[in-house]
Amino acid sequence: MQVLREPRALRAWADDHIARGRRIGLVPTMGYLHDGHLSLVRLAREKAGVVAASIFVNPTQFGPKEDLSRYPRDLDGDLAKLERAGVDAVFTPEPAHVYPPGFDTYVVPGDLATVLCGASRPGHFRGVCTVVHLLFRMSRCHVAVFGAKDYQQLTIIRRMVRDLWLDVDLVGGPIVREADGLAMSSRNVYLSPDERRDALVLSRALAEVERAHAAGERDAARLVTLAREVIGAAARARVDYVELADAESLQPVTRVEGPVVCALAVFVGNTRLIDNRVIGL
Numbered sequence: 001m002q003v004l005r006e007p008r009a010l011r012a013w014a015d016d017h018i019a020r021g022r023r024i025g026l027v028p029t030m031g032y033l034h035d036g037h038l039s040l041v042r043l044a045r046e047k048a049g050v051v052a053a054s055i056f057v058n059p060t061q062f063g064p065k066e067d068l069s070r071y072p073r074d075l076d077g078d079l080a081k082l083e084r085a086g087v088d089a090v091f092t093p094e095p096a097h098v099y100p101p102g103f104d105t106y107v108v109p110g111d112l113a114t115v116l117c118g119a120s121r122p123g124h125f126r127g128v129c130t131v132v133h134l135l136f137r138m139s140r141c142h143v144a145v146f147g148a149k150d151y152q153q154l155t156i157i158r159r160m161v162r163d164l165w166l167d168v169d170l171v172g173g174p175i176v177r178e179a180d181g182l183a184m185s186s187r188n189v190y191l192s193p194d195e196r197r198d199a200l201v202l203s204r205a206l207a208e209v210e211r212a213h214a215a216g217e218r219d220a221a222r223l224v225t226l227a228r229e230v231i232g233a234a235a236r237a238r239v240d241y242v243e244l245a246d247a248e249s250l251q252p253v254t255r256v257e258g259p260v261v262c263a264l265a266v267f268v269g270n271t272r273l274i275d276n277r278v279i280g281l
Ligand code: PAF
Pocket: 028, 029, 030, 056, 058, 061, 128, 131, 132, 150, 153
């Protein structure tokens, strides 16, 4: 496994594989890898001849009051996991490699980025789209794999690929959960034991919404209320948002008449966690 620190080295690696007729798969990550990330690597291996993973805590997608400086990092552990997973190259640049002095061009998503997490985290998806576009260009990837836990991120990147003719096949990997239902996230490491228990209200709220929908409930406001009640039962949990949104446009719905994503963001202590489930398929 090659460890590449500079965009030029990644580009040379990609040029070489493309010259040999190989299809390149990319798994963009911010590191502190868990089994969810490794499941994305497995998907990339199925779809591409060679696989690169990036580990880059992207500063432009963090707001001024967010956890950029304390975001968990474990480069050595991550490299060992990626090597075991059969990754061919890992790209671990410094911020100044990705955003050199004078960098002044961003990819700004539209309406999809103004709702859900975009409403709570202004500028977040501008940072995500910009870095993902850069990673696509630097790696010349044919396929890129992203986790479905970040449902809005995947939807926005899909639209960016379509709108900007990026010629990258996007693959969404299913959410990977702990045995008790908590969606895997690098941020779970912030949780104290009590918070870890309370964090189960996210998956429980989604299960309750799914159960009520299966029992015939179609009114979005009532489904949201059910989810809020489940979350409200945990002392350390505070809702950022709970929404039922059209699975493609991400605009809020009043009734569940087709595919709808139930998306939620919840602070458990100081840690903001997200989860989602698509219903009405
Ligand atoms: O999902 C993430 O980890 C990040 O948003 C991504 C896609 C690697 C961009 O920094």
